[in-house]
Amino acid sequence: MQRLITKQDLVNKLTELLKDFEVVGPKELSNKGIFYQVIEDAKELYLGQDFAIEPIKKFFLEPSSWILRHAKDDVSLESFPQSDKKRIVIGARPCEAKGLALLDKLFDSEYKDDFYINNRKRTIVVGLACAKPDMSCFCTSMQGSPAETSGMDALIFESGDGFIIELVTDKAKHILGSIGEDIKEDQKLNKDKMKALVKKVIKTPESLDKVFESDYWDEVSRPCISCGVCTFLCPTCHCFDLVDEEKKRMRCYDGCSFPDFTLEASGVNPRPTKKERYRQRVFHKFDYFKKNFGENLCVGCGRCIRHCPVKIDIADIVDKAPI
Amino acid sequence: MIDQIKTKAKELLKTKKVDIVIGYKKASDRIGAIPAFIDKEGDIDKLIWDGYCVYNLSNYLKDFPGKKIGIVTKGCDAKSMTVLLQENQLKREDIFIIGIECSGIVDEKRKGGDIAYDERCKGCKPATPPIYDVLIKEEEKKQAPRLEQDPYESVRKLETKSIEEKFKFWQDEFSRCIRCYACRQICPLCYCPRCVAEQTQPAWFSKAVSVEGNFSWNVNRAMHLAGRCIDCGECERACPAGIPLRDINKKIEKDVKELFSYEAGVDTEQKPLFSSFDKNDPEDFIK
Numbered sequence: 001m002q003r004l005i006t007k008q009d010l011v012n013k014l015t016e017l018l019k020d021f022e023v024v025g026p027k028e029l030s031n032k033g034i035f036y037q038v039i040e041d042a043k044e045l046y047l048g049q050d051f052a053i054e055p056i057k058k059f060f061l062e063p064s065s066w067i068l069r070h071a072k073d074d075v076s077l078e079s080f081p082q083s084d085k086k087r088i089v090i091g092a093r094p095c096e097a098k099g100l101a102l103l104d105k106l107f108d109s110e111y112k113d114d115f116y117i118n119n120r121k122r123t124i125v126v127g128l129a130c131a132k133p134d135m136s137c138f139c140t141s142m143q144g145s146p147a148e149t150s151g152m153d154a155l156i157f158e159s160g161d162g163f164i165i166e167l168v169t170d171k172a173k174h175i176l177g178s179i180g181e182d183i184k185e186d187q188k189l190n191k192d193k194m195k196a197l198v199k200k201v202i203k204t205p206e207s208l209d210k211v212f213e214s215d216y217w218d219e220v221s222r223p224c225i226s227c228g229v230c231t232f233l234c235p236t237c238h239c240f241d242l243v244d245e246e247k248k249r250m251r252c253y254d255g256c257s258f259p260d261f262t263l264e265a266s267g268v269n270p271r272p273t274k275k276e277r278y279r280q281r282v283f284h285k286f287d288y289f290k291k292n293f294g295e296n297l298c299v300g301c302g303r304c305i306r307h308c309p310v311k312i313d314i315a316d317i318v319d320k321a322p323i
Numbered sequence: 324m325i326d327q328i329k330t331k332a333k334e335l336l337k338t339k340k341v342d343i344v345i346g347y348k349k350a351s352d353r354i355g356a357i358p359a360f361i362d363k364e365g366d367i368d369k370l371i372w373d374g375y376c377v378y379n380l381s382n383y384l385k386d387f388p389g390k391k392i393g394i395v396t397k398g399c400d401a402k403s404m405t406v407l408l409q410e411n412q413l414k415r416e417d418i419f420i421i422g423i424e425c426s427g428i429v430d431e432k433r434k435g436g437d438i439a440y441d442e443r444c445k446g447c448k449p450a451t452p453p454i455y456d457v458l459i460k461e462e463e464k465k466q467a468p469r470l471e472q473d474p475y476e477s478v479r480k481l482e483t484k485s486i487e488e489k490f491k492f493w494q495d496e497f498s499r500c501i502r503c504y505a506c507r508q509i510c511p512l513c514y515c516p517r518c519v520a521e522q523t524q525p526a527w528f529s530k531a532v533s534v535e536g537n538f539s540w541n542v543n544r545a546m547h548l549a550g551r552c553i554d555c556g557e558c559e560r561a562c563p564a565g566i567p568l569r570d571i572n573k574k575i576e577k578d579v580k581e582l583f584s585y586e587a588g589v590d591t592e593q594k595p596l597f598s599s600f601d602k603n604d605p606e607d608f609i610k
Contacts, residue, residue, distance in 0.1 A: 032565035035499065053563055054501065063501055063532040135352055223358040225382065228503035229563050243523070243530045252530050253502075260521050274386075305351075309509050309561035310358055310378060313351035 001173065002188055005180030006162040007047075013179050014042035017088055024059055025090040026052050036092075047091055049132040049158075055235035055303065056092040057099060060119045061107075063232070064252035067115060080248070082115060087123040088175075094148040094155070095139045095301035097127050099235025101151035105293045106238065124171055127155040129194065136302030138200040138315050144299055146198065147191040157189055164189060202319035204296060208287040211321055212279070220317045221278035223310045224257065230281070230304035230314070231255030236297045256280045286318050324423075325372045327459045328395060331421050333367050341393035341419050345383055347376040355431070358383060370395075374429040377441070379403060379555040382511040384413060392418050397425040399443075401452030402553035402588030403511040408454075409595050410551075412514060422455025431560070443556030443569065445472050453589055478573045497537040499564035502530070506558035506568055507544060512551050519543060545571040550579045550596030553588035582608075 014023055023039045028046040033053050039045055066080040104120065107113035130137070130146035139145060149155050153172035156163040164183060167173045211217075231237040232253050239261070241254035254261055257278070262271045271277045289297035298314075305313045332344040348359035348369040356375045360383075361367055372395070379400045384392060384407070396404065401422060407413045427444035451458065473479070484492065504520065507513045519527050520540055528539030544558075545568070552572045559568040579585050582605050585596050 029499075029565075032499070064530065064536075219360075222360045222383075222386070225505070225508040225561075227505035227508035227561070228501075229505050229561075232501050232503045233563060241530070243526075245526070245529055245531065250531055252532065258504075307563045309505050309557075311350040311352070311355050312357070316351040 001167045001177070002183045003165050003167070003177075003180040004159070004162065004183050004187065005156075005165050009179045010156075010163065011042045011045075013176065014039075014045070014088075014090065017175070018042065020086060022085050022087045023090065024056075024087060036089075045091065047128060047158075049130065051093065051134070051301075051303075051306075053303075053307065054233055055096045055099060055301065056089055056125075057096065057103070057235050059087075059089060059123070060100060061103065061116055061238055061240075064250055065115065066248050066250050068249035070247040079114070082118045084118070084122060088126065089123055090126045091128045092125055092152070093130055093301070094127055094146060094150075094152070095137075095142075095144055095299040096235045097125055097151035098139075098142075098144050098148055098299045099151070099301070100125065102236050102289075102293075102295065102297060102299070103238055104151070105295075124153045124175060125151065126165075126172070126176070127152040129155055129157040130197070131158050131194075133198045134302065134306070135200060136305040137198050137300060138202055138302060139300035140195050140198045141200070141202045141204065141315070142296055142298050142300035145191065146194045147189070159187075159189075198300075200300075200302075200315060202315045204286055204318055205321060205323045207291075208283055208321065208323070211323060212283070214322055216322050217279040217282075218275045220312070221274040223312055224274045224278050225310060226257050226259060226274060226277065227309065228253070228255045228257060229307050229309060230312075231257055233303040233307055235299055235301055235303070236285070256284070282314065282318060282321075285314075324459060324461060325370065328372055328421060328423075329367050329370055331457055331459070332361060332370060332393060333364060335393045335419055336361070336364050336367070340391065342390040343387060344370075344393040344395075344421075345380045346370045346395040346421075347372065347378070347380075372423070374427065374440075375431070377428045377431060377560065379509075379511055379557045381407065382509060382557075384418065384511075385514055390417070393421060394418060395421045395423060396452055396455065397423050397428075398450040398452045399425075399447060399553060399555040400511075401454050403555055405453055405588045405591050406512055406551055406553060406595075407514075408591045409593065415591075420452065420455045420457075422452035422458045424452075424458060424460045425450045426461045432565075441556065441560075443554065443559075454591060475573060475577050477567075477570055478577055481570060481574070493538070493541075494534060496566045497541055498534070500532070500537040500541060500566060501564060502532055502537070502540060503563065505561040505563065506541075509557045509561040510548070511555070511557075512548060512553075513544070519547075541566070541568070541571070545575060548572060549575045550583075550585055551587050552576060 024036055025039050026034045026046045027037045027044055028034055034046055034050050036052050036056055068077050069080055071078045107116040133146055149168045153169040154176055155166045167177055239254050240251045243250050243252060263269045271280060285297040335341045335344060344361040346359045347356040348371055350357040356371060358378055358380060359369055380394055381400050381404045408415055427440040430441040529536035554572060556569050562568060583596060
C-alpha cells in the first residue's frame with residue numbers, strides 16, 4: 001500500500017507520535033556527519049541522502065547493555081529490567097533494515113535472545129529509500145536494493161517536495177495509514193529501476209571452502225590494523241563480550257578483528273595473526289552464515305569500506321578470491 | 324618522484340638489502356591509496372606516490388619481526404620512527420628509510436570532493452624527515468605553500484574555556500566514541516602487547532560505552548602518548564566518530580614543550596621524556 005505524503009505531514013505525525021513513542025532518527029552534527037539519535041523535536045530529523053556513520057543496529061543490539069544484576073538479597077541473580085517504551089525508528093536505510101532481518105534469523109530462532117527480541121518488538125522501523133548510493137554501496141549484490149523493505153514496517157521515498165510512503169506491515173498501516181493521500185497508479189514508483197543506481201557489483205562464491213588455506217588471506221589482510229571499525233559499524237556483525245562491572249553483567253560489542261577476541265586463558269590464541277582473523281570475518285559473512293541460514297551475512301551497505309582507516313575493501317576481496 | 328621511489332625499491336630488493344618494501348598502492352576505489360607490501364621485484368610497478376598516501380606506514384614495522392624492511396616515509400612518519408628507535412622498539416640497521424620530502428596530504432574527510440590539504444599538514448615544517456637513508460625531493464613547483472600558522476591555535480581556544488565548559492565539550496565529543504580502538508591501532512607508538520583497556524584483572528576502567536568508560540579510555544590513550552606523540556594525526560583521521568583527538572594530543576605536546584622544553588621525534592640520540600631526569604625540571608605541579 002503506497003500513499004503520497006508531504007514533509008509537513010510527516011513532521012506533524014512524528015510530533016504527535018512523540019507523545020507516546022520514543023522517536024529515533026538521523027541527526028546531522030556539524031562537521032561530524034550523520035548519527036542516529038533519540039529525537040526530541042521532529043524538526044531535528046535529517047532526511048537527506050548522506051548515510052549515518054553507525055547503522056541502526058545500535059538501537060537493537062546496543063554497543064553495551066546491562067543484562068544481569070545481583071538481586072536485593074545480594075546472592076541470587078536477576079535479569080536487568082528492559083524498557084518497554086514503544087519506539088519508532090525513522091530514516092533507517094534498506095540495507096540496515098535488512099541487517100535486522102538477518103539478525104532476526106540468529107537472535108529470534110532456535111536461540112531466543114530476550115533483549116534483542118524486546119527491542120525488535122517495541123519498535124516500528126520506517127525506512128528511507130536511497131536515491132544516491134555511493135561508490136562503496138553494493139547492496140544489489142547482496143540480494144538487496146535501494147528500495148528493499150525486508151526488516152521494515154514502512155518505507156518512504158523522496159518524491160518531489162514530499163515522500164511516497166509504502167506501508168508494509170499491519171503495525172505500520174495502523175499507525176501511519178491515516179497520513180497523506182492515496183496514490184494514483186501512474187505515481188507509483190518503479191522500484192526495479194532504482195537497482196541501477198548501485199554501481200558496485202560483485203560476485204560471491206557459493207562456498208569458500210577451497211581457499212581456506214590460501215596465501216591470499218595473508219596478502220589481503222596485511223594492511224589491516226586490527227581495529228573494530230568494520231565490525232562495530234557493520235549492520236550484521238553481532239559478536240559480543242560479557243563483562244562484569246560493579247555487581248552487574250554487561251554485554252558489549254566485540255569483534256573478530258581484535259587479537260584478544262580468541263585469546264584463551266591458557267595463553268593460546270587459535271587466530272594468532274591478522275591472516276586468521278581477517279579470514280574469519282570473510283568466512284563468517286560469506287560462507288558459514290550462508291551454510292547455516294541460507295544468506296550472506298552482509299547487506300552491502302559499504303560502511304566497512306567507507307570507514308576503514310586503511311581502505312580495505314571486503315567486496316573487492318571476496319570478488320577476487322581465488323576460487 | 325615515483326620513478327625514484329620505484330628505482331630505489333627495485334635496487335633494495337634486488338641486492339637483498341631488504342626483504343620487503345612497505346609503500347603505497349592504489350586502493351580498490353582507484354582514487355585513494357592502500358598500504359602496499361612488496362616482496363617481489365615484479366610487483367614494484369604497483370607503487371604510487373600522491374597526496375592520497377596518507378598513512379603513517381611505520382605502524383607496520385612491528386608486523387615483520389626479524390626482517391629487513393625498506394619503508395616509504397613522509398616527514399611526520401619518520402618522527403614516529405625516531406621515537407620507536409629511542410624506545411628500543413626498532414633496530415636502525417633493520418630499516419632502510421626511503422624519505423619523502425612531502426608536500427602535504429589530502430584531507431579525505433572533507434566533503435564536496437575538492438582537494439584540500441589536511442589540517443595536520445598546515446603547521447608542519449619542515450616536511451623533510453629527520454632521519455632517512457635516501458631522500459626523494461618533491462619538485463619545487465608542486466610544493467604546497469607552508470602556512471605560517473600557530474600550531475596550537477585550536478588548543479589555545481580550548482584553554483580559554485572554563486573547567487565546566489571543557490567538561491561539557493569533551494563529554495559531547497566522547498559521547499560518540501564507539502570504543503573501536505581505531506585510534507590505538509593506527510598509532511605507531513601504541514605498541515603495548517596488552518593494552519590497559521583490555522586488562523580485566525584488574526579492569527582499570529569500564530568497558531561500557533558510557534561517559535565514564537569513554538572519558539577514561541580517551542584520556543588514558545592521550546596520556547600514554549605524553550612526550551611521545553609526534554602529531555602524525557592518524558588517530559583523528561581513523562576515528563569514525565570524528566572526535567578531535569589531535570586537540571588532546573596537541574595540548575599535552577604544548578605542556579611538555581613549555582614545562583620541559585622537550586619535543587618528541589626530532590632526535591634519535593635524545594632520551595625519552597619519561598626516562599630522563601633533570602634537577603632543573605619544574606616541580607611546582609607536585610602538591
